[in-house]
Amino acid sequence: MTQLDLEEHPTSAAPANAAPANAAPANAAPANAVPANRVGRPLDVTRDADILDAALDVLAEVGYDGMTIDMVAARAKAGKATLYRRWPSKTELVIDAVACMKNSDIDPDNLPDTGTLRGDMIAMIKPPTIRDGEKKLRVMAGLISLLARNPELADVAHNAVIAPRARLNRILLQRAIDRGEIRDDLDLALIANISPSMVTYRTMMLRKPVDRDFLVSIIDKVILPAVGLGSEDAGRR
Amino acid sequence: MTQLDLEEHPTSAAPANAAPANAAPANAAPANAVPANRVGRPLDVTRDADILDAALDVLAEVGYDGMTIDMVAARAKAGKATLYRRWPSKTELVIDAVACMKNSDIDPDNLPDTGTLRGDMIAMIKPPTIRDGEKKLRVMAGLISLLARNPELADVAHNAVIAPRARLNRILLQRAIDRGEIRDDLDLALIANISPSMVTYRTMMLRKPVDRDFLVSIIDKVILPAVGLGSEDAGRR
DNA sequence: TATATACGGTACCGGCGAGTTTCGGAACAC
DNA sequence: GTGTTCCGAAACTCGCCGGTACCGTATATA
Numbered sequence: 001m002t003q004l005d006l007e008e009h010p011t012s013a014a015p016a017n018a019a020p021a022n023a024a025p026a027n028a029a030p031a032n033a034v035p036a037n038r039v040g041r042p043l044d045v046t047r048d049a050d051i052l053d054a055a056l057d058v059l060a061e062v063g064y065d066g067m068t069i070d071m072v073a074a075r076a077k078a079g080k081a082t083l084y085r086r087w088p089s090k091t092e093l094v095i096d097a098v099a100c101m102k103n104s105d106i107d108p109d110n111l112p113d114t115g116t117l118r119g120d121m122i123a124m125i126k127p128p129t130i131r132d133g134e135k136k137l138r139v140m141a142g143l144i145s146l147l148a149r150n151p152e153l154a155d156v157a158h159n160a161v162i163a164p165r166a167r168l169n170r171i172l173l174q175r176a177i178d179r180g181e182i183r184d185d186l187d188l189a190l191i192a193n194i195s196p197s198m199v200t201y202r203t204m205m206l207r208k209p210v211d212r213d214f215l216v217s218i219i220d221k222v223i224l225p226a227v228g229l230g231s232e233d234a235g236r237r
Numbered sequence: 238m239t240q241l242d243l244e245e246h247p248t249s250a251a252p253a254n255a256a257p258a259n260a261a262p263a264n265a266a267p268a269n270a271v272p273a274n275r276v277g278r279p280l281d282v283t284r285d286a287d288i289l290d291a292a293l294d295v296l297a298e299v300g301y302d303g304m305t306i307d308m309v310a311a312r313a314k315a316g317k318a319t320l321y322r323r324w325p326s327k328t329e330l331v332i333d334a335v336a337c338m339k340n341s342d343i344d345p346d347n348l349p350d351t352g353t354l355r356g357d358m359i360a361m362i363k364p365p366t367i368r369d370g371e372k373k374l375r376v377m378a379g380l381i382s383l384l385a386r387n388p389e390l391a392d393v394a395h396n397a398v399i400a401p402r403a404r405l406n407r408i409l410l411q412r413a414i415d416r417g418e419i420r421d422d423l424d425l426a427l428i429a430n431i432s433p434s435m436v437t438y439r440t441m442m443l444r445k446p447v448d449r450d451f452l453v454s455i456i457d458k459v460i461l462p463a464v465g466l467g468s469e470d471a472g473r474r
Numbered sequence: 475t476a477t478a479t480a481c482g483g484t485a486c487c488g489g490c491g492a493g494t495t496t497c498g499g500a501a502c503a504c
Numbered sequence: 505g506t507g508t509t510c511c512g513a514a515a516c517t518c519g520c521c522g523g524t525a526c527c528g529t530a531t532a533t534a
Contacts, residue, residue: 040479041531063382065302068521079482142382144441145300162442187458201434204381205399207391221424225462277509278501305491316512
């Protein structure tokens, strides 16, 4: 119970900027102050997303230390100056790139509602979702050794990758509680992290692929028993 | 040069040697094969363990990319030449250091045997074991981004850190099956990875401490239900 | 048109770190 | 002893990469 709160309101942190435009630091005059009285060619805002996407690709492939600014620029078909006009350093670029990662296909307000916890969880297993998750995990893998020494990056990564997964599971679990399907005294913080934990471990440590069978096994053989739905033969797959 | 060194230093092939803090290498036969026809001062074998330990410390603190040879040499109070006389490159040194990681206090042949699965698992929760596990996880965290591109390192890390954890759990589970405490058609590969997965995730991703309460929660609220021992009130903690 | 800035591309600078060499001294084989 | 190799320490080479400056061109304001 006491540890719940850390994962309960993680949205309170900074990144409210949905637009890929630059963040607060260094740049004296971000989006609103400058362009009013600025002359000359304006920044091409369409380049931002290309650069951030390129940064995430490189990050996922070679990690933070293996990533060079030239790689990102080349992948985005941009000049290095174009990057440094937007972000003051490699670190800031990476922080922005991670912060702007999108859920890509999962909408927290429009989750499957099948009437049963198992149905909801199975319904969330979709190839695009799996692929999106693997990409994010590869990005996280490239950042892990930095998190300990860069609290800002750790915060951003948590809000963009870690927290959303547990949050979705919590919503499904809470619904099941509300409809009386499962008990109401469960350790939701623990149970909501079962699947993220085992998927992450399988990807990063065991280096084995995450497929549908594995995800179904987690649901039927671990999560459902943990919430008291396992003994009935429903989930014998 | 490389061939000679490979035969010379006691690496992964070395048997029970390479204890931390330079245990007596009395049985160290590694210097047997080569020095037959060698003249001059022999390699001081007691330096090897110091260097490997220093490498693991630095690795755990700053990760592979943050680690420099000078850091390791300084921590081991050795000269860089002393390192390069033993390992041809930074990568080889790290591979050897990881391969020589020891379980330090867990002996697979002498596990607790309390008569119940829960008792065995609870008995394995000991502060030294937790600390040892956290150190290994920090080392792993510093290597993750490399594993994808260095299969040899991935292999060594798997054998030294990943596999032993699951193996212990499997032994305990198999015992419980043999004595008829739990069913014999369980997915042991999945269940044996529950605890390693959740501990790893909590350490690396959530960046929260692993304490006794957390480990007990995993056992009582996740693992025991998964093996069919949850509904009885034994583990309600 | 005149001015100012962004664009992709490239050359350049400075620091850092892997790996090598050298040094005075010490430990072993012969 | 004598020669060879090891030791810790420090100086050195060399390539890589973050970051800057500059080019010719493109696109905006006035």
